[in-house]
Amino acid sequence: SQMNVTLRYAPHEQFYQGRNYRIPMFNKYPIFGVRYSVSKKGFLQSDYTFHHISARIFKQFNLAPIGYTNIFVETGKVFGHVPYPLLQIHKANQTYSYQLNSYNLMNFLEFISDQYISLDIHHFFNGFFFNKIPLLKRLKWRELATLKILYGYISDNNNPDLHNDLFQFPEDIYGQPQTFSLERKPYIEASVGVT
Numbered sequence: 001s002q003m004n005v006t007l008r009y010a011p012h013e014q015f016y017q018g019r020n021y022r023i024p025m026f027n028k029y030p031i032f033g034v035r036y037s038v039s040k041k042g043f044l045q046s047d048y049t050f051h052h053i054s055a056r057i058f059k060q061f062n063l064a065p066i067g068y069t070n071i072f073v074e075t076g077k078v079f080g081h082v083p084y085p086l087l088q089i090h091k092a093n094q095t096y097s098y099q100l101n102s103y104n105l106m107n108f109l110e111f112i113s114d115q116y117i118s119l120d121i122h123h124f125f126n127g128f129f130f131n132k133i134p135l136l137k138r139l140k141w142r143e144l145a146t147l148k149i150l151y152g153y154i155s156d157n158n159n160p161d162l163h164n165d166l167f168q169f170p171e172d173i174y175g176q177p178q179t180f181s182l183e184r185k186p187y188i189e190a191s192v193g194v195t
Helices: 134-139
Strands: 003-009 014-017 022-025 031-039 050-062 068-080 111-113 115-124 143-153 187-194
Touching: 111 143
Parallel strands: none
Antiparallel strands: 003 031, 014 022, 031 050, 050 068, 068 115, 115 143, 143 187
């Protein structure tokens, strides 16, 4: 069992709203978010005591005439002695579609951290190059470039290799580990694409 509190601060936020949708219109101010999760052993039959705090900042920069850039920075830390499913399991994507808020070359459960920081930069060119080519302009194709950097690690307190009372990381049928710590090394993805 755990309890969560999430705070979001978006100064002067406005929306384009219809009957069944609400789309934010980003302005010159960044958007801040903080999330705090807590669990106490024995409360509602909880098995572990831990605290998880994370903070996130989002800012959109308009760079006319070459499009706009979205920047996300997130950091977090887990306090306590807990098994890996309660640590930060970094968002992976193993589908054929591209997901902006996931690591698209990472496998599910591949990397786990109890302390981490990430930086995601997405630049949308809005046709800056393709609009100069008549056929591509008619197709309304748009260019996109992204850079995603993740840095983190698992402290000794939550490392299953050092504590037999914690769940061990998953292994394949040959006994090879499938889940890892980032070990204070960056994970980086860069991509270019067409939308």
